[in-house]
Amino acid sequence: MPTALASLVNHQVRLAARPQGMVKPSDWQFTEEPVAEPAEGGVLVKVLALSLDPAMRGWMNEGKSYIPPVGLGEVMRAGGIGRVLVSRNPAFKDGDTVTGGPGVQEYWSIPADQVKRSGVAKIDLRLGTVNQWLNVLGMPGMTGYFGLMDIGQPKPGETVVVSGAAGAVGQTVGQVAKIKGCRVVGIAGGPAKCAWVVKELGFDACIDYKAGDVKAGLKEHCPKGVDIYFDNVGGDILDAVLARINRKARIIICGAISQYNNEGAVVGPKNYLSLLVNRARMEGMVVFDYAERYPQAIAELAGYLKDGRMKSKEDVVDGGVAAFPAALPKLFSGENFGKLVLKVADA
Amino acid sequence: MPTALASLVNHQVRLAARPQGMVKPSDWQFTEEPVAEPAEGGVLVKVLALSLDPAMRGWMNEGKSYIPPVGLGEVMRAGGIGRVLVSRNPAFKDGDTVTGGPGVQEYWSIPADQVKRSGVAKIDLRLGTVNQWLNVLGMPGMTGYFGLMDIGQPKPGETVVVSGAAGAVGQTVGQVAKIKGCRVVGIAGGPAKCAWVVKELGFDACIDYKAGDVKAGLKEHCPKGVDIYFDNVGGDILDAVLARINRKARIIICGAISQYNNEGAVVGPKNYLSLLVNRARMEGMVVFDYAERYPQAIAELAGYLKDGRMKSKEDVVDGGVAAFPAALPKLFSGENFGKLVLKVADA
Secondary structure (H helix, E strand, O other): OOOOHHHOEEEEEEEOOOOOOOOOHHHEEEEEEEOOOOOOOOEEEEEEEEEOOOHHHHHOOOOOOOOOOOOOOOEOOOOEEEEEEEEOOOOOOOOOEEEEOOOOEOEEEEOHHHHHHHOOEEOOOOOOOHHHHOOOOOHHHHHHHHHHHHHHOOOOOOEEEEEOOOOHHHHHHHHHHHHOOOEEEEEEOOHHHHHHHHHOOOOOEEEEOOOOOHHHHHHHHOOOOEEEEEEOOOHHHHHHHHOOEEEEEEEEEOOOOOOOOOOOOOOOOOOOOHHHHOOOEEEEOOHHHHHHHHHHHHHHHHHHHHOOOOOOOEEEEOOHHHHHHHHOOHHHHOOOOOEEEEEOOOO | OOOOHHHOEEEEEEEOOOOOOOOOHHHEEEEEEEOOOOOOOOEEEEEEEEEOOOHHHHHOOOOOOOOOOOOOOOEOOOOEEEEEEEEOOOOOOOOOEEEEOOOOEOEEEEOHHHHHHHOOEEOOOOOOOHHHHOOOOOHHHHHHHHHHHHHHOOOOOOEEEEEOOOOHHHHHHHHHHHHOOOEEEEEEOOHHHHHHHHHOOOOOEEEEOOOOOHHHHHHHHOOOOEEEEEEOOOHHHHHHHHOOEEEEEEEEEOOOOOOOOOOOOOOOOOOOOHHHHOOOEEEEOOHHHHHHHHHHHHHHHHHHHHOOOOOOOEEEEOOHHHHHHHHOOHHHHOOOOOEEEEEOOOO
């Protein structure tokens, strides 16, 4: 046994209440538990970093969705990267770096009968850093890659617009679309993000939605209309793009961050009849459907990171799980710049 | 020359004003013109019947759509069936029955240089009556057939929901879906229409949206959820169906009759994020895109009419072109029962 497990304490963040509108501190509860030696077949993982994602807001709501909601009193669901502290399962060795869904806690104890179901899997840090494995090589990267490639089906010369352009999914979408020969226009909040996606990531243009008129920006930067729109935000921006789509355009509905904290009903896209006029398509995606093909996408994206054709940017919050309640709302205010990562322990 | 052309008068209905909200009598202007002998290469058609369609409302609006708007002062655009009175074009003989877009007038004079472009084409009355050629064998039938088959891609055992079920497009969609082995649930207004689509057309069920709760009806009649929704209406009904769709569902956006006469903005589907959760698709269609394949669809549908597997119902308004302004609004109030046809002359 490599560590004095008995001396370790697992700090956790649990869902205390279902939020109305914006998430608040009182929606969370802090708990601690002792860390126990895993039984035969089990694995104990020390969490290094957690992924903070817009989807988390949906998991906090009651009701049917693509996965069940987090139960009240349960450790908040979260993807993350960790190091195997003690493995009593032949699939893992002590010291392996793994990806999975540890939840918002410092130690992830996986019983034998849940190792397979949990989706815990070894990762290779030669392909990317811990943070990159939560970004371009992780769920956001997979989401951007398969949404763009499978639903968007980009052709060279087409115009691709992506909202949340500086975010985790957006940076993958835009950079892959550039590599595939498309014109890429981002939509992001603030001049710093816009400058970054153009100068650092090589987007053709970026529209600052906080500075004003998205419609005018689309008109200026998409002179040939929009063939693919990767939507992370919904709301008025989705409507503005709908008004500019081309015939046979594809809109990938990946999220609607503008709507997640609404207390009232979601506002639907009033310009949806543009789909009719333009024989266009709006299609939803959930990344888990592509799990079997992750390795192939990871290999391709890691290649782009290696040869410099792709960059990745993470916004790393320090402070461990205690910092989670204050960090999550940054996603909804657009305060984060790059993939939001919560650092839990040193790698 | 078979007729004393000089004695004929062509009564016409022209667009006098762009309507705000519901179409009103003052939006129209009646005119008359003499009927002239066609020049070399031209064709003169006597109009027998006109197709009255929800799409007409859109053609009356200014602005970009899938076809240009009808100009102020122009004869209102309309599809129809006619008989060739005088042909000076080798493609047609006097007495041929033809389909095309004569507009709301009694005589359609097609100059030589517009015969091809106009899309005028001979039809075979052995395949169906004049009214059926405006219904199942006409644009509505083509719309229903290609929307269902190409975008919907029905598989036996799937559940298909169609709104405007007793209307021109709806009756084709539902009956073809039954023939293809699907469970079919209609949505229509009033007990008579609902009873008819179930008893006469063989739908499995029909929800009377005027009687109340569409959501409850969908829950009752679509116990396995909805795989395909053919949307002719938009609005609350689209939202109710979105809440019941299955994984990988396909929604065909064919129209949004509930929204056409809105003075304010169209109301978007607030449940559109169900597309995300269910990895579902919403896709627009315009029937003209399938023009090359009409003959194949007509042959298939005429076969179903012949062998009794399909029925067609038309709501024929008498009174000629003068009755047009009063007849068109029936589409938007849901007063029509079956494909709305304006009879212009005896066949």
